[in-house]
Amino acid sequence: MSRVFLPAAGLDVLLPLYDPLWRLFGGERRRADFIRDAGIASGQRILDVGCGTGSLLVQIAETVKGTRLSGLDPDGKALVRCRQKAARAGVDIDWCEGFADELPHADASFDRVLSSFMFHHLDLDVKQGMLREVRRVLTPGGEFHLIDFGGQHQGTHAALARLFHSHTQLADNRAGRVAALFEEAGFDDIREVSQHRSVLGSYAHVRGVAG
Numbered sequence: 292m293s294r295v296f297l298p299a300a301g302l303d304v305l306l307p308l309y310d311p312l313w314r315l316f317g318g319e320r321r322r323a324d325f326i327r328d329a330g331i332a333s334g335q336r337i338l339d340v341g342c343g344t345g346s347l348l349v350q351i352a353e354t355v356k357g358t359r360l361s362g363l364d365p366d367g368k369a370l371v372r373c374r375q376k377a378a379r380a381g382v383d384i385d386w387c388e389g390f391a392d393e394l395p396h397a398d399a400s401f402d403r404v405l406s407s408f409m410f411h412h413l414d415l416d417v418k419q420g421m422l423r424e425v426r427r428v429l430t431p432g433g434e435f436h437l438i439d440f441g442g443q444h445q446g447t448h449a450a451l452a453r454l455f456h457s458h459t460q461l462a463d464n465r466a467g468r469v470a471a472l473f474e475e476a477g478f479d480d481i482r483e484v485s486q487h488r489s490v491l492g493s494y495a496h497v498r499g500v501a502g
């Protein structure tokens with residue numbers, strides 16, 4: 292695959308540190324909140340775009356029975372970890388190598404699309420392409436749930452947040468810009484579900500419904 296992308300931990304050599312760092316950051320509890328707030332339920336077909344090392348989908352498989360799960364990421368090394376993690380947990384998930392703005396899935400093939408802490412890895416044109424693709428693969432009435440860094444990074448959390456989020460892609464994640472991008476892509480009923488502060492910076496969960 293010749294396209295360039297920003298991997299999970301910024302550099303390939305840091306990938307082994309990604310899951311331990313997320314554990315320190317309270318990853319399991321944060322994912323549990325996201326799964327609950329995204330209304331994940333039995334019977335749904337769910338796609339995680341930019342699935343990284345696969346923790347979100349494995350946690351869904353373990354906690355909500357009867358879902359059909361697919362994960363997509365351009366990083367073959369991260370997908371190896373996804374497959375190992377799913378095998379260890381004894382859960383069945385379809386993993387696919389690819390890019391967010393060129394989804395290989397059929398029109399209207401998912402009830403929920405999820406995206407967790409990956410949007411800030413994308414340039415603006417890829418973000419726009421991803422949103423068009425997510426809308427295409429959702430069934431009418433299907434929901435897109437995106438959680439990512441954004442907000443104003445003010446107060447005591449500001450210094451660390453700025454250190455971690457110096458790349459320009461983050462600018463499109465700030466205050467209201469994500470909702471505007473959802474609107475441009477034709478999503479309905481766009482809503483900020485929740486806002487959070489952490490040592491790594493502020494982050495928000497935004498939801499849009501495919502018409």
Ligand SMILES: C[S@@+](CC[C@H](N)C(=O)[O-])C[C@H]1O[C@@H](n2cnc3c(N)ncnc32)[C@H](O)[C@@H]1O
Pocket residue numbers: 296297298299300340341342343344345346347363364365366369389390391392406407408409412413417
């Ligand atoms: C910070 S990680 C987040 C991983 C996972 N979703 C999580 O919450 O732990 C960002 C992920 O986005 C992926 N990514 C980067 N560019 C991408 C693109 N154009 N399309 C899809 N995924 C991409 C990276 O490979 C990486 O796995």
